[in-house]
Amino acid sequence: xxxxxxxxxxxxxxxxxxxxxxxxxxxxxxxxxxxxxxxxxxxxxxxxxxxxxxxxxxxxxxxxxxxxxxxxxxxxxxxxxxxxxxxxxxxxxxxxxxxxxxxxxxxxxxxxxxxxxxxxxxxxxxxxxxxxxxxxxxxxxxxxxxxxxxxxxxxxxxxxxxxxxxxxxxxxxxxxxxxxxxxxxxxxxxxxxxxxxxxxxxxxxxxxxxxxxxxxxxxxxxxxxxxxxxxxxxxxxxxxxxxxxxxxxxxxxxxxxxxxxxxxxxxxxxxxxxxxxxxxxxxxxxxxxxxxxxxxxxxxxxxxxxxxxxxxxxxxxxxxxxxxxxxxxxxxxxxxxxxxxxxxxxxxxxxxxxxxxxxxxxxxxxxxxxxxxxxxxxxxxxxxxxxxxxxxxxxxxxxxxxxxxxxxxxxxxxxxxxxxxxxxxxxxxxxxxxxxxxxxxxxxxxxxxxxxxxxxxxxxxxxxxxxxxxxxxxxxxxxxxxxxxxxxxxxxxxxxxxxxxxxxxxxxxxxxxxxxxxxxxxxxxxxxxxxxxxxxxxxxxxxxxxxxxxxxxxxxxxxxxxxxxxxxxxxxxxxxxxxxxxxxxxxxxxxxxxxxxxxxxxxxxxxxxxxxxxxxxxxxxxxxxxxxxxxxxxxxxxxxxxxxxxxxxxxxxxxxxxxxxxxxxxxxxxxxxxxxxxxxxxxxxxxxxxxxxxxxxxxxxxxxxxxxxxxxxxxxxxxxxxxxxxxxxxxxxxxxxxxxxxxxxxxxxxxxxxxx
Numbered sequence: 068x069x070x071x072x073x074x075x076x077x078x079x080x081x082x083x084x085x086x087x088x089x090x091x092x093x094x095x096x097x098x099x100x101x102x103x104x105x106x107x108x109x110x111x112x113x114x115x116x117x118x119x120x121x122x123x124x125x126x127x128x129x130x131x132x133x134x135x136x137x138x139x140x141x142x143x144x145x146x147x148x149x150x151x152x153x154x155x156x157x158x159x160x161x162x163x164x165x166x167x168x169x170x171x172x173x174x175x176x177x178x179x180x181x182x183x184x185x186x187x188x189x190x191x192x193x194x195x196x197x198x199x200x201x202x203x204x205x206x207x208x209x210x211x212x213x214x215x216x217x218x219x220x221x222x223x224x225x226x227x228x229x230x231x232x233x234x235x236x237x238x239x240x241x242x243x244x245x246x247x248x249x250x251x252x253x254x255x256x257x258x259x260x261x262x263x264x265x266x267x268x269x270x271x272x273x274x275x276x277x278x279x280x281x282x283x284x285x286x287x288x289x290x291x292x293x294x295x296x297x298x299x300x301x302x303x304x305x306x307x308x309x310x311x312x313x314x315x316x317x318x319x320x321x322x323x324x325x326x327x328x329x330x331x332x333x334x335x336x337x338x339x340x341x342x343x344x345x346x347x348x349x350x351x352x353x354x355x356x357x358x359x360x361x362x363x364x365x366x367x368x369x370x371x372x373x374x375x376x377x378x379x380x381x382x383x384x385x386x387x388x389x390x391x392x393x394x395x396x397x398x399x400x401x402x403x404x405x406x407x408x409x410x411x412x413x414x415x416x417x418x419x420x421x422x423x424x425x426x427x428x429x430x431x432x433x434x435x436x437x438x439x440x441x442x443x444x445x446x447x448x449x450x451x452x453x454x455x456x457x458x459x460x461x462x463x464x465x466x467x468x469x470x471x472x473x474x475x476x477x478x479x480x481x482x483x484x485x486x487x488x489x490x491x492x493x494x495x496x497x498x499x500x501x502x503x504x505x506x507x508x509x510x511x512x513x514x515x516x517x518x519x520x521x522x523x524x525x526x527x528x529x530x531x532x533x534x535x536x537x538x539x540x541x542x543x544x545x546x547x548x549x550x551x552x553x554x555x556x557x558x559x560x561x562x563x564x565x566x567x568x569x570x571x572x573x574x575x576x577x578x579x580x581x582x583x584x585x586x587x588x589x590x591x592x593x594x595x596x597x598x599x600x601x602x603x604x605x606x607x608x609x610x611x612x613x614x615x616x617x618x619x620x621x622x623x624x625x626x627x628x629x630x631x632x633x634x635x636x637x638x639x640x641x642x643x644x645x646x647x648x649x650x651x652x653x654x655x656x657x658x659x660x661x662x663x664x665x666x667x668x669x670x671x672x673x674x675x676x677x678x679x680x681x682x683x684x685x686x687x688x689x690x691x692x693x694x695x696x697x698x699x700x701x702x703x704x705x706x707x708x709x710x711x712x713x714x715x716x717x718x719x720x721x722x723x724x725x726x727x728x729x730x731x732x733x734x735x736x737x738x739x740x741x742x743x744x745x746x747x748x749x750x751x752x753x754x755x756x757x758x759x760x761x762x763x764x765x766x767x768x769x770x771x772x773x774x775x776x777x778x779x780x781x782x783x784x785x786x787x788x789x790x791x792x793x794x795x796x797x798x799x800x801x802x803x804x805x806x807x808x809x810x811x812x813x814x815x816x817x818x819x820x821x822x823x
Contacts, residue, residue: 076143077104077193077260078157080186082179082209084111084201085766086229088120088773091199092127093249095146100129102257103264104195105141107162109182111201112151113767114167119774120148137164154178156185177433179233183209192217192307197252200228202766203452204236204431208348214242215346217307219259219315221245221252232452236431240386241420242346244315244337259314281321285309285338288328293339295417296472304491305342312338343418344491347385349430349437350392351486352518355536359515363538364400367481367513368408376409377401380480380507382471383416383488387425387464388434390414393484394460395446413477415469426466428456471500476507483508487517494523501525502547510544582606591688596624598681600640610666611659612687624685631657632668632687634712639670640683647672654690665690 083091087110098106112118124146125132132146133139135155139162141147149155153164155178167176179198183206186194196213198206200223210220220243225231227248237243245255282302290296297305310321316334318324328334350356371377377397381390390412397410416422434454435443447454471488483504489497501522504514514522514529516537522529528547529539582593592613593606601622605613613627624640625633632655639650652668669686793800799816803809812822 075193076141077195077263078141078186078190079104079106079195079197079256080179080183080209080213081106081108081197081199082110082183082201082206082233083108083199084179084203084205084230084233085769086200086773088123088770088777089200090223090228090249091120091124094197094199094253095124095128095130097250097253098128098130099257100144102260103143104256104260105143106130106146107135107141107149107155107157107182107186108146109149109155109179111178111205111766111770112149113771114152118148118151119778123774123777124148135162135164138162149178149182154181156182157189158185159189177205177208177436179206180209180433180436184212187212187216187218190216190218192311194218195221195256197221197223197256198233198237199223199249200230201233202230203232204433206233206433207236207240207431208433208436210237211240211242211346211348214244215344217311219244219256219311221247221256223252224248236433239424239431241340241424244311255315258317262314262319281325282306282309284325285328288325289335289339289342292332292335295339297342300342300491300496301493308341308344309338312341340418340420347388347487349388349434351389351437352536353437355515355518355538356392356396358533358536359538360396360400363513363532364396364482365404368397368400368404368406371406371408371481373407374409376411378477378480378482379410379412380477380483381412381414382469382483382485382504384414384425384466385416385418385421387414387421387428387466388430389484389486390425390464390466391428391446391456391460394463395442397463398446398460410463412464413480414464414466416466417468417470419468422466422468428461430454430456471503472496476503478507479509480507480512481509482513482515484515485517485520486515487520489520490517497523498525505529505541505547508541510541512541514539514541589688591686594624594685594687596640596683596685598644600624600637602627603682610687610689612666628687629657629659631655632666635668636670636685639668640685643670643672643683647674 081091081094091108108120108124110118110120121132121134128146130144130146132148134150135147135153139147141157141160141162147162150164152167154167154176156163156165165181167178183194183196186196187209194213194216195218196206196210198210198221210222214220220237222234222237222243222245224246225234225238228234234246238246245252247255282305286297286305290298309324312334313321313324315337316324316327318327328338368377379393379397381393384390394410394412397412401408401410414425416425430447430453432449432452432454438447438454443449443454446457446460448457449455471485485500485504489500492500502525505525505528508514513532516522516539518537520537522539525547528542530542532538532540590609592608592610594602594613595604595606597603602624603622612629612632614629616626621627625637628636635652635655639652643650649669649671654665655668656663656665658664666687667690671684673682673684793811793813796813797815798813799819800813801809801816801820801822802811809822812820816822
């Protein structure tokens, strides 16, 4: 554990690369030695060069500067420097060195990200991350981790950085608290730390209850100006984030901050973004994703027939990393099972800015920490020092704004991912969202939650597939009432707690028997047909119309009646649906055994509701029945017309098959072109890899050169000082080397010895 005095102290992680020396000197020039924080400097160092950073920084600060040794405990007011050939992490207040060769060679090394990630886990809201000048994207992921943990994040303004790659990459995430020159970063950090140490935070504590007037006032301001209601988010989370913004904006009192919030649209935007906590990454919690890949998705996808659509909803997708992770996993599993499915992923979030970034599909090179090299090569292209999502993957995803608290959910979902969003909500809103997700899932659909989340009171409605990874399956196909009585905002109307809508309508046994007995008295055939023209219930076949064809079993109603009835039935079904009124045909003749029968046909279309789907009622009865009160049309047909229609249907079917064959040929051609493109991409990747290595070497040489230049400048100054001293001396002195050759002499020596 850390020594007494730094158990709760702030730890500032400072990352710098090419051009970072000057920024570090400016930072420590303006950081007082009594801040009470520990500082850890992480650089990109050459493995073969002894860094002079310790000597250089000691001239810029009165704090003690130490090179890190393994197991060193952090103490306040000390600057710690990473050593060459090592990565650095902090655990329980102790700095630990990890040799870089322990990391896979095929993966890029991001020492700044590695340390800031560990700092976020170790210090939480007392972690401060700073990214200074440098190329690439190292530090971006680490700042995201610190922001998620409630810490503070700072980035050097690109205009003051010698190399703006690292600052620009971090700023693009939208999670950076302040973008300032190095000296301003130092001043701001010092003021925030002193505010905490002086006890200002305790003079006016932020009440955790929603009844707090100040908290309610801030929520109302955001609701009025930003059109976002945070009333049902956890007060503890809101309080911590609001106080954080209060400190960053330079206000000691909450009343002052509330007044500032009313007048500053910029600060309202900052607070809104902070409260939404849009931090995510690819394959977050990799063990859970691995289980999804190996156990859950193969079973889910294996149940689908070729040509079916697989529907997935990724809620609170932020900047899209989780949505693309899901798309990658689905593509791999479908390919592994040899399936041909249509995949549609709905990725939603409340933040339009984050959605716009997600739709672009452009991510920094630091995602290589989370995404394997194989996946990077297959699903990304690397250009302009960023990874771009492959177009084939992007086409499967629809990004759309959606508020889980207000908007109705999507329907018929096979899988829903709702990770790390419920933890920020109060129980009442959690249950409202869970009921909506339950409604959106298909029967036996999969629910994927975050590591700290559960279905809560709805645990009986979900069977745990793997409790450890929070993967659940919907148990019952029923519709639960949506809780609306305690929510102030508009939510979908609460449906009645009855059986869920089903593909086939079920009947109460008593009603079914009574309805069947009534139909038999009319000596008719009464059939119920769904919206896909498939038979789902036979009320009675008293008219002896139905017949079972040979071959594979079918439920298409037109295939279960004599050939002469197919055309009138199909025509009547389509007309009834289009015109939304009963269709009656009379005098339809057909051969049955040795008899010629004449029947009447009546088709009525019924629109469904929340309990049942749309359906048709089809009645066929002998023509000798009394005339019906509604006007009856005589269905005109002859053998030649019937045969012609059947021939046309056959030709249409052949055309469809030919079209499908052409499509498959085009897909094959496209695959060949894709293969050629992949080879070109592979060649390009090799060139990019070589370029990255050269770029990395160039960064190290630049750092070494900068340190040498500083040393040369100091030696030149010392040499000039000595020359001035010798010229001003009135004592004749001659300096000789070991071979008695003159090296230097003072002007006073020339009268005695002829040296000029």
